[in-house]
Amino acid sequence: MSDIEVTITVNGAKHCLEVGPKERLLDTLRERLHLTGTKEGCGVGECGACTVILDGEAVHSCLVLTAQINGSKVLTVEGLEVDGRLHPLQEAFIKHHAVQCGFCTPGMLMSAKALLDKNPNPTREEIKTAIEGNLCRCTGYEQIIEAIESVAKEFRGVSS
Amino acid sequence: MFSTVNKPVERVDAHEKVTGRAKYGADLQFTGMLYGKVLRAKHPSAKIKNINTEKACSTPGVWAVMTAQDVPCNEIGVILQDQQILAKERIYYIGDGVAMVAAESLEVAAKALEAIEVEYEEISGIFDPLESRSSDPIHPDRNSNEVVHHKLRKGDVEEGFAGSDVIIERQYETQFVEHSYIEPEAVEAVPYENGSLVTIYGSVQNIFATRDAVARCLKADLSKIRVVQNHIGGTFGGKDEVVSAMACRAALLALNTNRPVKMVNTREESIVESYKRHPYKMNYKVGATKEGKLVAMEIKAVADGGAYACQTPFVTWRSVVQATGPYEVPNVKTDTYGYYTNNVYTGAMRGYGSPQVIFANESFMDELAQELDLSPLEMRLKNILRNGSITASGQKLDRHEVSLDQVIEKAAQAIGYEEKYKEYSKPQSGAKRRGIGMAISYRGCSLGAEAVDGAGAVLSIQKDGSVYLYSGLSENGQGLKTVFCQMAAEELGIDIKHVNFLESNTLISPDSGSTVASRSTLVGGNAVLDASRRAKKALADFLASQYNLPAESLVFKDSHIFTSDGKKLISFAEAARKAFWAGVQLSHVGWYVAPSIHWDEEEGKGSPYFTYVYGCQIAEVEVDMGTGEVTVLNMAAAHEVGRAINPATLKGQIYGGVMMGLGYSIMEEVETEEGYITNTNFDEYIIPTSKDMPNIIPIIVENPDPDGPFGAKSIGEPTLELGAAAIANAIAQATGKRIRSLPLNLERVLLGHPLRKGRGKK
């Protein structure tokens, strides 16, 4: 099995890598780049714990082979904080108690960010659709939805 | 009244979790780390004739291949030590490990497993506890397949039935359920680290039980084994024995290779190997007067204990205590049984023997109400426990406020129960029909008579006024860290941001038993309070001598110490600094043992728990009569908790519990076929998504408990145990048909009976 050369940008930083044919983006992030914020919960694209933003869209990184995405841009949970300042979604998750065990949290944040980047004014139903692929066993989803709603409201009001 | 407690304080661990900094078991890396993988059984019941590991050993990149022969002590278990770390001569269930390897990469480990040759001789297995109870013992060293039999006796049921106007008899059944924590089990074993023989890191729910297992397995002193808990991605009771077994395996490989070994389960491995919630088959025979007063109940519940005893003895004990439901019943005869089978083993899962019996008893209360032409609400109000009532076990409830009437009233009001019940009782036509159903429960807090119920904490005031805290109990995601920090901050009158809850670590935290039974706030919290009070007293005594004031008169608040008439004396930080330099001891151990309760196993009666919490959940559903699809529209959840230390995290427990109950009720089932598990990942074992949420109305009722820290009791399990019964009762009203087995999936709801798959083995 021969390695494939790819160059990908992760959280703004460029990486030139040689990856195996079976290496998933999830593995590249966690094992090669030591960005362990993105989690593996199932490996079959059901739980969403591995969600990252790939070229502007939320995807399951367990179902993307790194060899496929030469030239692509990836955003993970580690990339949300900028210069020590939390992203409004991260602050909202803390404020609205949207975090319990925290394992689904990175994936939820990325799905939420992808949604708000595309649609800054989502309805509650649209928020649910954006996170329907992110399973949570602890929170029952309510406080997560409230957190995302609060950020959408903020964006609608005064933009900072 | 309070400054930190009873406030929706932000979780102390939220920042690290939202930034991806929090490290979970699988996130850790150690220099020279190897990957451990386990070869699992091909059949659920078999003899192992031979294991050939030659090819695996000579695979490049493989550092160790081990079997049961290499294990100093191969049997572990919290109650009965019958769980094999690796299968020696017999396979008892499909998830048994047969051999294991440590290799330089996961790829090499997988190749090595493929190269191990195992010769099996299949033995026909038993997959129904009703069959195994009268079959030859599955475990050769036992006399029968009975794991346990508990009984509860009150009055005389035969007399009771003779004096009843109506007697109904029903059977109910529940399914295997998977915890489905989003984080699969993960451990690392590091040899000879930090003064230990081996240190275990990872998703360890119960650091002391895992330490016990590893020490036993290695035949080493407890004090030589160190277990450290990382952030855990959910447990719900499920990361106990399965993780202990993993820790033993990783420890063996680590000591064999003298390198750190990482073992992470795939989701498939997790579902096939880890223990499940017990399926129950229950028989209820109930006699009542025509006015609706319960007179006699005879209950038999049979639990599928699976391959190993695990916590079956304790789970079925809670069931025997609570099987009647929260009602005054003068005559009760309850028997609960656990039997071995060759199914996946069963153990602790949120609820711990309550969700099953609640499904049954709350369903039959509605069925009985219907027989007597009473509404479900009337039926319950006539029989609920109240202050001074005597429970089924003969315990008088007079130490705390029995608040069933309160939770019922509040839930009913919040969801508009009475009007809706009347409305949906009228004949409905059309493809979509609605129903509303309720379920109530009482829940004994903490371990009860199962075990010694003690917990410890260490609180240490630093010389800069900041405080660190160790507890023997663990943060599983439920918010324990935050709640304990709130209590410490409240007691010491300081800002919570200066209280740091440190990792659970067996070399520092006092052995406090398991983080189970919703006991953390109650028992663990009291230990934290004890430690806080001791440290506070040391500081107060010092200040008393400094200022020549009586120590008891000093007031600790707003990060300062004041006199009794409000004069500010000194800041907490400055007081700590002075005390430190004066040689005052500022590190204190707190300990709490729950009030004494007793249980007579022979007689089947006693005071099984020292306090109780009460809950009522009411579900409003819409059923699609043409397809069997169920939509839960609204769910009111009223829970009496003593005191809500953190109302926001408490609400989180309610939302989460309701959703878990919804999954249990209408969609979750581990499908087994002659011992093989056929749905091994989340594409086939389905749990609720965001779209499945009803509108949830959480209601917190507070009646401070004399024994709880700041009056607090429990919340974790009560929120989950009611959902299935409430939804089942609502569906029964909507469809006019009563279904007595879970889950109430498409087939059961449409047809009114289960439809069994006919599938081949995987």
Added chain:
Amino acid sequence: MIDYEFLKAHSLNEALDYLGSYENVKVIAGGTDILVDIRKENERAKSLKYLLDISKLKELKFIEGRKDCMAIGALSTHTMLVESAVINKHFPLLVSAAKTIGSTQIRNRGTVGGNINNASPAADLLPPLIALKAHVKLRSAKGEREVLIDEFLAGPYRTNRQSGEIMTEVCVPLLGEGYFMNFQKIGRRKAMNIARLNLAIVLGINDGAIFDSRVVPGAATAYPMRFRKVEEAISGKDIKDIDLAEIGELASDEMISATGVRWSTPYKRIALASLVKRALETIFMEAKADE
């Protein structure tokens, strides 16, 4: 464990070259089906030796109007379908179906070509595409051919694609005046469902009478197909003369005559009838309102 070599195509011709030169090649685009198959070591992945990545072939990712049809490139994602103004306008049926596939993350990667070529009996796009009489275009080194989608399907997870062929696009003929359509799906929860049953119906109704009928249940038979007996029973009839319960039962009978009685039959016979009734009811109401 399945091992394979990774091949990457930078152009359609390169892809066709690879397909022609290697054996046991499987194509990967979004990866949401094939990677799961590989992990589970399913039958359809067992003999895999080469994985040919075509995800970067931009020339296959489009939705454009042609004279008589909408052409959907094989690499168009389900999200693209859902968000396309023209698909929403002409074929809301396809949008309804695409919305129910997987989750947002899956829809962002999963492709129309992938859904068709995977040919799951429960695939959500197949009943609508069959009911819309779509045809697929297949390119090989030797040239191009067009196949009607119902002729393209050969069995559960099997199509009539030849080993050297790549699907380039799906063409959906535009409908004239008087057409109505409806999609139904039953799942075990409210999102991320593999269909327990699904159904696509397209009817042409003029002056209250049905002049064209296409009825395609999914997850009901070995692979989705048009239920001709049901279509015959309602063709030419006035919608007010149609007994919905009867037609529902007819659909169930047609399903059972194709599959025989299975363990799931007691459930599916009732549920399919309900879906057919429901779809027709909805369409008839729309048609009445339209008059």
